Amino acid sequence: MSVTAIGDYRFAPRDAQANFHGNIVVYLHWEGHNSFCAALAFPLPPDMPFGAILSDLLPTCYGSHPDWAKIDWNAATWTLDGAPFTPDPARAIGAQGIGHKSLLRFWTPGLDGVGGSRS
Amino acid sequence: MNAPTPPRRKLSLKQRHALLTRGLGWDTTYQPMDKVFPYDRFEGIRIHDWDAWEDPFRLTMDSYWKIQAEKERKLYAVIDSFAQNNGQFGLTDARYLNAVKLFLQGVTPLEYMAHRHFAHVARHLRGVGPRVAAQMQSIDELRHAQTQIHTISHYNKYFDGFHDWRHMYDRVWYLSVPKSFFEDAVTAGPFEFLIAVSFAFEYVLTNLLFVPFMSGAAYNGDLATVTFGFSAQSDESRHMTFGLEVMKFLLEQDEANVPIIQRWIDKWFWRGYRLLSLVSMMMDYMLPKKVMSWAEAWEMYYEESGGALFADLARYGIRPPKHAGVATKEKTRLSHEVWCIFYNYTHAAAFHTWDVDTEHKDWLAQKYPDTFDRLYRPRLDLWAEQAASGQRFYNNALPQLCTTCQIPMGFTEPDDPTTICFRNTEFAGERYHFCSDGCKDVFDPEPQKYVQSWLPVHQIFQGHCGGAGMEDVLRWYNLNVGVDNMDYAGSPEHRQWVDWMRGRRIAAE
Numbered sequence: 001m002s003v004t005a006i007g008d009y010r011f012a013p014r015d016a017q018a019n020f021h022g023n024i025v026v027y028l029h030w031e032g033h034n035s036f037c038a039a040l041a042f043p044l045p046p047d048m049p050f051g052a053i054l055s056d057l058l059p060t061c062y063g064s065h066p067d068w069a070k071i072d073w074n075a076a077t078w079t080l081d082g083a084p085f086t087p088d089p090a091r092a093i094g095a096q097g098i099g100h101k102s103l104l105r106f107w108t109p110g111l112d113g114v115g116g117s118r119s
Numbered sequence: 120m121n122a123p124t125p126p127r128r129k130l131s132l133k134q135r136h137a138l139l140t141r142g143l144g145w146d147t148t149y150q151p152m153d154k155v156f157p158y159d160r161f162e163g164i165r166i167h168d169w170d171a172w173e174d175p176f177r178l179t180m181d182s183y184w185k186i187q188a189e190k191e192r193k194l195y196a197v198i199d200s201f202a203q204n205n206g207q208f209g210l211t212d213a214r215y216l217n218a219v220k221l222f223l224q225g226v227t228p229l230e231y232m233a234h235r236h237f238a239h240v241a242r243h244l245r246g247v248g249p250r251v252a253a254q255m256q257s258i259d260e261l262r263h264a265q266t267q268i269h270t271i272s273h274y275n276k277y278f279d280g281f282h283d284w285r286h287m288y289d290r291v292w293y294l295s296v297p298k299s300f301f302e303d304a305v306t307a308g309p310f311e312f313l314i315a316v317s318f319a320f321e322y323v324l325t326n327l328l329f330v331p332f333m334s335g336a337a338y339n340g341d342l343a344t345v346t347f348g349f350s351a352q353s354d355e356s357r358h359m360t361f362g363l364e365v366m367k368f369l370l371e372q373d374e375a376n377v378p379i380i381q382r383w384i385d386k387w388f389w390r391g392y393r394l395l396s397l398v399s400m401m402m403d404y405m406l407p408k409k410v411m412s413w414a415e416a417w418e419m420y421y422e423e424s425g426g427a428l429f430a431d432l433a434r435y436g437i438r439p440p441k442h443a444g445v446a447t448k449e450k451t452r453l454s455h456e457v458w459c460i461f462y463n464y465t466h467a468a469a470f471h472t473w474d475v476d477t478e479h480k481d482w483l484a485q486k487y488p489d490t491f492d493r494l495y496r497p498r499l500d501l502w503a504e505q506a507a508s509g510q511r512f513y514n515n516a517l518p519q520l521c522t523t524c525q526i527p528m529g530f531t532e533p534d535d536p537t538t539i540c541f542r543n544t545e546f547a548g549e550r551y552h553f554c555s556d557g558c559k560d561v562f563d564p565e566p567q568k569y570v571q572s573w574l575p576v577h578q579i580f581q582g583h584c585g586g587a588g589m590e591d592v593l594r595w596y597n598l599n600v601g602v603d604n605m606d607y608a609g610s611p612e613h614r615q616w617v618d619w620m621r622g623r624r625i626a627a628e
Binding site: 002005016020023029037041060081099100103115 | 572
């Protein structure tokens with residue numbers, strides 16, 4: 001459908017990938033830990049290896065939570081844009097289907113937030 | 120010889136009203152009416168008889184000026200006395216003023232925008248009755264903006280975060296929420312604007328904004344805010360009547376208007392409700408002395424009053440807003456989720472948040488027996504412990520935002536308050552994310568409008584907000600870094616307040 005307007009109404013999307021200086025925007029969300037209020041947004045180079053997200057990026061964001069140090073990454077499950085996903089830490093994020101404005105959600109079994117509150 | 124002048128009769132009220140409203144209009148002849156009024160047809164709304172418009176308040180411009188001038192005189196007398204008597208000392212606590220900062224930064228600019236756009240509507244509807252009503256409302260809204268600025272300027276002398284609200288409105292991340300709401304409304308046609316602002320906001324939802332703010336002010340010793348609230352109250356009731364009259368007029372003019380209006384009600388109920396989520400946080404978390412909980416306000420002002428309204432409109436074929444049921448499901452979690460967002464990002468806000476004390480937590484547990492102790496108290500306790508050990512939690516990364524409401528995506532699934540709600544859609548090869556079905560349903564019929572969303576987080580990444588570092592962005596916002604932002608505990612205005620109160624205790628002994 002189109003916008004109800006007095007004339008032709010077409011605009012370029014403001015958040016097209018080309019506007020991010022070579023990066024893509026990737027959203028990451030740790031399920032069951034809602035004291036982090038929302039998924040996190042990062043501008044990332046598509047050739048960045050997935051492993052760097054785990055080793056460099058996420059600890060600086062989630063490390064203050066008492067559950068963070070207890071994560072067993074072999075047991076973690078992931079979805080990418082709604083579909084089950086098995087990340088390969090060695091490969092580039094852009095080479096394993098992670099695109100501009102992709103959403104990655106991950107679950108860490110056995111960790112239910114402070115006092116089981118999912119916080 | 121001069122003819123004798125006939126004695127001048129005083130006009131009856133009815134005659135005066137007719138002359139000063141309908142009598143001011145005419146059909147143009149040099150130019151066709153469709154060219155003079157180019158905006159009142161393209162939305163598909165059909166009007167057969169503009170004269171069927173019933174002016175609900177029978178107010179003419181000359182008496183309008185008199186009434187408003189009297190209100191102004193009273194208001195400014197109180198404001199002067201508040202300033203002379205150092206009214207700020209009578210507040211319950213300086214934390215209260217953070218709600219007033221949010222009001223000045225987020226609501227006052229909307230009053231000004233409403234002034235501008237009601238002036239536009241007053242020019243562009245071809246019916247004289249609604250034009251006169253829109254003209255008065257335009258002047259009301261300018262008055263509201265002005266009185267709020269004048270009243271609140273007193274607090275700017277002593278407290279932080281009040282100094283550059285108009286600049287912040289165009290830049291600060293959370294102020295893109297009210298800004299985008301209103302810009303969506305003013306870029307629609309005049310009828311959608313009236314349903315959005317006059318009906319959905321002013322009639323259906325306004326009590327959830329003004330009653331909590333003004334009662335909150337009264338409970339917390341803020342005589343200044345109470346006064347502009349009272350001064351605006353009779354205007355607001357006129358605006359509500361206008362909103363209902365617009366709705367009934369459009370519905371009675373043509374049956375083909377009904378589905379168009381229903382779509383606007385669905386959209387603007389949801390957009391207004393998401394905007395008011397900021398009020399839920401104010402009510403439950405920011406008032407030292409509480410009025411009522413958000414859930415109680417929702418029950419009273421939406422479930423009861425709104426229920427009766429939509430029962431009344433059913434005879435026109437109008438049903439309640441599509442996602443009203445979701446809003447009702449969210450009533451026991453909304454304020455907690457929004458407070459969480461602002462606690463996470465207080466380092467980037469022009470007001471403070473803080474750790475909630477035990478008495479306050481107990482009040483929340485009492486008001487939210489099914490959710491608070493189970494879901495929210497543990498996170499507040501964790502944060503308080505972290506703060507006590509010198510590690511106050513601030514979220515180090517930027518949040519994902521909803522494309523429509525532009526609020527960080529912190530809302531949960533309608534039937535599961537422990538899982539964040541993610542919705543998305545694809546349009547022209549691009550992905551778009553939403554916090555709710557309500558926000559996705561706003562985007563899907565008019566994607567071309569929302570692909571332009573100025574999402575603050577993405578704008579920072581694109582390099583349009585002063586730089587890449589947090590401090591660069593805050594300076595671009597014109598925040599006074601380390602003063603306006605961060606936790607209330609230990610802030611300059613906290614220290615000042617403690618100092619003032621210390622002086623007061625000694626003097627009283």
